[in-house]
Amino acid sequence: GAVVSQHPSRVICKSGTSVKIECRSLDFQATTMFWYRQFPKQSLMLMATSNEGSKATYEQGVEKDKFLINHASLTLSTLTVTSAHPEDSSFYICSARFTGDVTEAFFGQGTRLTVV
Amino acid sequence: QKEVEQDPGPLSVPEGAIVSLNCTYSNSAFQYFMWYRQYSRKGPELLMYTYSSGNKEDGRFTAQVDKSSKYISLFIRDSQPSDSATYLCAMSEPGNQFYFGTGTSLTVIP
Numbered sequence: 001g002a003v004v005s006q007h008p009s010r011v012i013c014k015s016g017t018s019v020k021i022e023c024r025s026l027d028f029q030a031t032t033m034f035w036y037r038q039f040p041k042q043s044l045m046l047m048a049t050s051n052e053g054s055k056a057t058y059e060q061g062v063e064k065d066k067f068l069i070n071h072a073s074l075t076l077s078t079l080t081v082t083s084a085h086p087e088d089s090s091f092y093i094c095s096a097r098f099t100g101d102v103t104e105a106f107f108g109q110g111t112r113l114t115v116v
Numbered sequence: 117q118k119e120v121e122q123d124p125g126p127l128s129v130p131e132g133a134i135v136s137l138n139c140t141y142s143n144s145a146f147q148y149f150m151w152y153r154q155y156s157r158k159g160p161e162l163l164m165y166t167y168s169s170g171n172k173e174d175g176r177f178t179a180q181v182d183k184s185s186k187y188i189s190l191f192i193r194d195s196q197p198s199d200s201a202t203y204l205c206a207m208s209e210p211g212n213q214f215y216f217g218t219g220t221s222l223t224v225i226p
Contacts, residue, residue: 005160034213042162043122043204043218093159096215105214107152107159 002028004096006108013084013115021079021111023094029074030096034068034105038091050077084115119143121216122205131226135192139205139217142186146207146215149181154202154219163203164190167218195224 010038013019023033031052048069050056053075056069066088075095081088081106091112095105122139129135134197137151147168151158164179165181166172172179178191188207192199 004159043216046213049213089156095160103151105160110156110157110159 001098002026002106003097004030004094004106004108006094006111008111009109010112011114013113015085016083017112018082019079019084021092021094021113023077023079023096023108025075025106026098027060028096028098030077032097033075034070034095035077035079036092036093036095038110039092044093047079049060065102076078078097081113084113089113089115094110119215120205120217123172123182124218126223128182128223128225129195131197131224132192133195133224135195135222135224137179137192137203137205137209137220137222139207141187141188141207141215143185143207143209143215144183147210148208149177149179149188150214153178154203154204156201159174160204171217179214183211189207197226200224 005024007022008053033050035047040046048058050069050071052071052074058064068092072079093110096108097105131217152161153163154160161224166179166181169181169183176193180189200223202219202221204219206214208214
């Protein structure tokens with residue numbers, strides 16, 4: 001299957017700082033990338049949908065000024081958690097869809113964020 | 117009512133058993149149906165995807181979609197301890213976002 005690389009896999013940061021998470025599609029072009037948050041023993045919660053070259057569409061209840069998403073190219077999307085708080089600690093996962101394809105999505109390995 | 121319902125389990129079976137995992141959904145416009153496997157602290161890995169109704173088989177895994185009942189299943193034959201993971205169903209309308217089940221935690225006991 002296609003490869004989506006997410007980096008870093010784990011990060012610990014201090015309250016008030018910002019953290020950037022990268023999501024790259026390594027062997028295909030992705031017009032659309034999705035960012036999810038997952039709490040322990042719960043399913044994936046969609047945070048935002050990001051289309052290359054345009055502003056991300058955020059789900060209700062997700063603060064767009066806190067979770068900045070940039071999809072600058074067909075192979076790279078970034079999520080920046082700004083002014084992080086301990087309650088932002090979570091597992092963040094990106095996924096990407098093939099350009100022109102509306103079927104499968106492939107997921108990154110996930111990033112475990114801990115805010116201390 | 118949630119878009120997708122999935123029994124969270126946990127489900128525990130002996131090695132070699134046949135495992136049946138299921139999801140129900142409410143949106144009749146869903147056309148794409150997927151099963152993902154997620155190991156602890158890892159991102160979901162696509163196992164199977166099916167378009168519309170019918171069956172699809174890949175090795176020990178069989179995915180079934182019954183659109184008339186709004187019910188999908190994943191069967192695992194000859195289950196192995198390495199199959200122990202959380203299994204997530206997901207579905208979408210063409211071009212739209214995915215809706216995920218809560219995931220079923222499976223443990224295969226040697």
